[in-house]
Amino acid sequence: MTKTGPSRVLVVDDSDTVRTLIRINLELEGFEVQEAESGARCLELVPGTDVVTLDLLLPDPGPGGLDVLRRLKCDPALGRPRVVVVTAAALPEDRRRGESAGADAYITKPFEPVDLVDAVRALAPPGGT
């Protein structure tokens, strides 16, 4: 069945400011945005989401960013959303780890909001599919 309505994005980051910034920029482009401040909350909210923007350095207790990424990619019950990793882990080996865990795009902080929006748009157009 074809999904209608705007594409849904779940923004996962423990920083209120970063979540707000991403939400503002995505909403301006027509995406429907939800926010989660932890990995556990992400797993609760994710069903029905098209794209997740995911911080890898999530607070304890609860699953870390890489664990969340693997579950998102492996657990069919979670809908297998596309994932844009947004992280301060900027070393080449960090990126390799993220990509091998299934990241569809990898953006390092500090990031240009326009680049993030472009990455999300490339995975799911704002008007839905």
Place this chain on the structure above:
Amino acid sequence: MTPEQLSQAVLDTVNAAVADGALTLTAVPGVWPAQTVTVERPKNRDHGDYATNVALQLTKAAGMPPRALAELLAERLRKVEGIAGVDVAGPGFLNLKLAAGAAGELAKTIVEQGAEYGRSETYAAHIVNLEFVSANPTGPLHLGHTRWAAVGDALGRLLEAAGADVTREFYINDAGNQMNNFGMSLALRANGQEVPSGQGLYEGAYIKDLAQAILEEHPVLTQLPEEAQVEAFRTAGYKLQLRLQQESLEKFRTHFDVWFSEKTLHESGAVEGVADRLAEQGHVFEQDGAIWLRTTDFGDDKDRVIVRSNGERTYFSADCAYYLNKRDRGYSPCIYMLGADHHGYVGRLKAMAACSGDDPEKDIEVLIGQFVKMVKDGEEVKLSKRTGNIVTLDDVIDLIGVDAARYALARSSVDNELVLDVDLLTTNAPENPVWYVQYAHARMASVKRNAAELGFDKGSAEDFKPELLSHPREEELLAALAEFPRVVAQAAGLRAVHKVAHYLEDLAGKYHAWQSEKKDCRILPLGGEAPTDLNRARLWLVEATQTVLRNGLDLLGVSAPERM
């Protein structure tokens, strides 16, 4: 630094050179002494931020070649704070480059001045009487009246912003036979009769509604003798119709300070006294038993009768009495805003003013507004559910809304016929000019809200770093903002309300262009970083632009929404 401040700096430089003996200026009428110096934005920005031809203008007064005078002034201007560079070009033009901070400083000036930014004292000595709409109190206001309601009210706001003391006046044509015809038409309808055609009576469907409303309030009127009925319906109908007109105008945000009754001119003897008053100036004569005003002395195409040979006063004599009354109340100029069918009035009204001893170029102005029509689905809207045969002001409000109607009517020169496209003016798209400007304002409000959500604002005035606003798009936007006071003063002087609308559309375009530079001109910070001084400086520019858009929309009587 605003263009006005720069102009003042150039003038101060000239005066300082005179004061210390480096320059001697002799008086030249219209040139020196001067109160202002013109600085203009050059088309080619390689020539600096502003240019002035002051050296060319003063060459005769200074008795020296313009280029040498320009060199003398350039050397001094280079030392002025806020001016980063001065070049002498061509025969003696001075090209001025502002210091980066001086250009950006304008954003702070605008934000601090708020609603005052754009206002001036340019026309402070003018006590203006602005007469517009002036419909007969015998029916609803139509589309032509609506054009003047929007443009006249906006012109009043504009003149006030330019310092003039403005009285907005509505002349109620409540004397003359049309009022009797009105009373007769109402009485016929109240008695269940048809209004016959071809007798100058009022046949519109609204007459039936008016008659019904009057009867509901005064059910005994139809029991009066016939003649008394006409009189009673005339009085009650006048009162009711005038109130309906007033309500429609208030709903359209068009406010009048004075509702002037023509009848009072007759009752006070002012109309009767016109011939004697005008005779004092020597332009009145008698011929064939009638009394005439020799308006041909002042360019009218024929002389005008004031008193007919049967002793009856003409409409023109009431027009004279009204003008003289306005002048007695101290107004100059008296501005008349008339419909296209009054084109012939221009010559006679101006000549009449001249016959009264006034200066027709200064004391009276007659503006003519061309026709306006409305289209929907490609077809002209001709019929009103209220009147059956005309489109009323209330219909315009219902179909388009107050903001869109006012904006659309104000954005075209009254010299041109105008078509209001209902479909276009109710579309949320950039092709709709009112939406385009209002949306820009709402976007600015949204950016400020977004910044607040991220926990920052523009910061204090002391911490503002204007020199950071150095992107070419920011320079363009600042230059456009700097023009606003001049646009207001110029539009007021030319009675050209549409220039404000065109300016606002240009400004909104420059804002959108600035924000289309998504990375280079980003207002919000990078993800994962704290806001910088540049983010804050850009918020100053957002707020300055928002202030100017709001002030400009207010001049047109159009709202500036925070959200859309």
